[in-house]
Structure formats: structure tokens, C-alpha cells
Amino acid sequence: MKIPRLTDTTLRDGDHAISHSYTPEQVRTIVKDLDEAGVPVIEVSHGSGLNGSTIQQGFSKHPELELIKVAVQTAKNAKIASLFVPGIGTSEELRKAADLGISIIRIAVHCTEADVTEQYFRLAKELGLEAVGFLMMSHTQPAKVLVEQAKLMESYGADCVYVVDSAGALVPTGVRERVSALKEALSIEVGFHAHNNLGLAIGNTLAAIECGADQIDGTLRGLGAGAGNAQTEVLVAVLNKMNIDTGINLAILMDAAEEKVAPIMKSPIVVDRDNLSSGYAGVYNSFLLHVKHAAEKFGVGVGEIMEELGKRQTIAGQEDWIIDVAVELANKKGVKV
Numbered sequence: 001m002k003i004p005r006l007t008d009t010t011l012r013d014g015d016h017a018i019s020h021s022y023t024p025e026q027v028r029t030i031v032k033d034l035d036e037a038g039v040p041v042i043e044v045s046h047g048s049g050l051n052g053s054t055i056q057q058g059f060s061k062h063p064e065l066e067l068i069k070v071a072v073q074t075a076k077n078a079k080i081a082s083l084f085v086p087g088i089g090t091s092e093e094l095r096k097a098a099d100l101g102i103s104i105i106r107i108a109v110h111c112t113e114a115d116v117t118e119q120y121f122r123l124a125k126e127l128g129l130e131a132v133g134f135l136m137m138s139h140t141q142p143a144k145v146l147v148e149q150a151k152l153m154e155s156y157g158a159d160c161v162y163v164v165d166s167a168g169a170l171v172p173t174g175v176r177e178r179v180s181a182l183k184e185a186l187s188i189e190v191g192f193h194a195h196n197n198l199g200l201a202i203g204n205t206l207a208a209i210e211c212g213a214d215q216i217d218g219t220l221r222g223l224g225a226g227a228g229n230a231q232t233e234v235l236v237a238v239l240n241k242m243n244i245d246t247g248i249n250l251a252i253l254m255d256a257a258e259e260k261v262a263p264i265m266k267s268p269i270v271v272d273r274d275n276l277s278s279g280y281a282g283v284y285n286s287f288l289l290h291v292k293h294a295a296e297k298f299g300v301g302v303g304e305i306m307e308e309l310g311k312r313q314t315i316a317g318q319e320d321w322i323i324d325v326a327v328e329l330a331n332k333k334g335v336k337v
């Protein structure tokens with residue numbers, strides 16, 4: 001079985017889970033450990049990508065370009081990547097990150113919106129970057145739609161396209177359908193990015209590898225949005241057990257997770273009722289905090305709101321629907337709003 005390239009995104013997806021509060025020292029020490037462990041790619045940026053520090057996405061404690069600079073200066077062997085969401089980031093931030101020395105940009109859009117990424121893939125290639133496409137909320141579309149979108153990204157210059165299970169809603173069969181369809185259709189690499197809302201982040205990542213995924217993601221201690229991601233240290237341990245030698249030092253990863261990441265977590269990343277209801281309904285992981293606030297304000301259950309948002313197939317950027325749904329549910333229950 002082909003050994004997939006691992007990207008650790010503790011310092012990007014994990015940014016969602018610690019309210020965007022990473023410090024330069026935390027970035028330095030985590031990059032140092034990941035680099036020494038032999039992790040080939042480390043992603044660093046605001047959880048919502050370059051320029052994400054806004055009232056809508058959450059303000060960063062430290063300017064992300066400062067964090068990216070520290071990461072590039074610290075890494076001896078690992079490549080530094082950043083995430084980029086068109087509409088949040090602009091060409092200006094992409095150029096600045098490239099000037100700071102990132103090697104990879106991961107351009108993330110909802111899985112039916114690849115057509116807005118063309119200018120950014122072109123710019124990324126002009127800047128000499130490896131360009132990776134992220135098809136977010138991939139559970140919402142069948143494999144054939146993802147193939148159409150991935151082929152657009154390939155035509156724009158993408159070097160890899162990821163199936164991204166943003167809601168943690170996929171089961172292994174759904175992962176196999178999507179990853180194998182992209183492997184069949186593309187001449188570039190295919191990746192998989194998991195979330196753990198159904199407790200399947202590791203299992204789904206293994207399913208992706210079985211179907212030939214060339215790139216996979218993980219985070220130390222699973223630190224990421226919602227129920228978190230596939231735990232990097234567990235992923236490496238399981239791959240070792242399967243005689244898939246990633247060349248990554250497991251002991252260093254375990255120490256980094258235990259001694260550097262766990263202490264900065266605001267709470268353990270668990271599949272609790274809220275995260276499970278979110279994944280079960282197929283709702284984007286960054287909705288949860290807003291849903292919790294609305295549930296409390298309007299006297300309705302988190303699960304009820306999640307179920308309705310899932311039925312309406314809400315996607316990132318439609319957080320305003322949360323209030324509408326909460327008010328409708330409250331009215332139905334005769335709760336005075």
C-alpha cells in the first residue's frame with residue numbers, strides 16, 4: 001500500500017478549537033517537535049485560513065503572519081502550508097504568506113464552488129507553491145459531483161485535491177466512494193481530511209488510504225473543529241501496526257501531544273452529545289458555538305437545531321440560518337421569544 005504524505009494541521013484546524021489563541025512560542029515548540037518527528041508538512045494559519053482574523057471567523061490573539069514566520073524559521077525539514085478560503089483571504093495575503101516562505105497553499109471551498117478558485121490556483125503556481133484543493137463538506141455531494149469539481153481544480157493547476165469531511169458525517173463506504181472516484185478521474189494526487197464527530201476519523205482515513213489516498217491529515221490530540229480530526233499520533237501508531245512505515249517518530253509525537261498540545265486545550269476533544277448531533281445531522285463543525293448560544297437564548301435543544309440545519313443542508317457562511325431555525329422551533333413549542 002502506498003505510504004501517504006501526512007499533513008499535521010494542529011496549528012490550523014486546531015486553531016478553531018482554542019479560539020484562535022496560539023502564541024508564537026506555542027507555534028515554535030509544536031513545529032519543532034513535529035519537524036523533529038519527521039512530519040513532512042505542517043499547516044499554520046487561522047482556522048478559517050489566511051486573513052481569517054475577523055469578527056465573523058473569530059479574532060486571532062497574535063497576527064497569523066507572525067505565527068507563519070515563526071513556523072518557517074523553526075522548521076528544518078518540514079514544509080509549511082497555509083489554508084486559504086476565497087472570500088476570506090485575498091491575493092494579497094497569499095502573496096505575503098509566500099514571501100514568508102510557505103511551500104504549500106491549501107485552497108478550500110464548499111464542494112460545489114471550485115469555479116471560484118481558478119485565480120488563486122493560477123497565482124499559487126505563479127508564486128511557485130504546491131497548490132492543494134480542499135472540497136469542503138464533501139458528504140453533501142455524491143462522488144460524481146466531487147469529480148467534476150476536482151477536475152476543475154486540476155485544470156486550474158491543483159497538484160492535489162482533498163475530499164474534506166468538514167462535518168465528520170461520512171462513514172467508510174462514503175469515503176471509499178469519493179476517494180476512489182477522484183483517484184480514478186484525476187491525474188494528480190488525492191487527499192482526505194477527517195473529522196471525528198461519528199468517532200470515525202481514524203477509520204475513515206484508513207479507508208481513504210486503502211483507496212489510494214496520497215495525502216492525509218491529522219492533528220495532535222485530535223485538536224480541531226467540533227469533535228476534532230484524526231489524531232496524528234494515533235494515525236502513525238495504527239499505520240505502524242499495519243506495516244505502513246510513515247518514517248515518523250511516534251514517541252516524539254506522543255510527547256508533543258501530551259506535553260505541548262494537551263495543556264493548551266480549553267477542554268478535551270470528545271464526541272459528546274453536541275458534536276455527535278452535529279456530525280449525525282451533517283452540519284459544518286464551526287456552527288456549534290453559535291448553535292449552543294441560540295439554543296440557550298431561545299430555549300430549544302442543540303440537537304433539534306442541528307437536525308433542522310442538516311435537513312436544510314446548510315453550508316459554511318449560512319450561520320444566520322441558525323437564529324431563524326431556533327426561533328421557528330421555539331414558536332412551534334410555544335416558547336415566547
Ligand SMILES: C[C@H](O)CC(=O)C(=O)O
Pocket residue numbers: 013047048049085108136137164165166167193195225
Ligand atoms: C475552513 C475549514 O476549517 C476547513 C476544514 O478544515 C474543514 O472544512 O474541515
Ligand SMILES: [Mn+2]
Pocket residue numbers: 013166193194195224225
Ligand atoms: Mn477541518
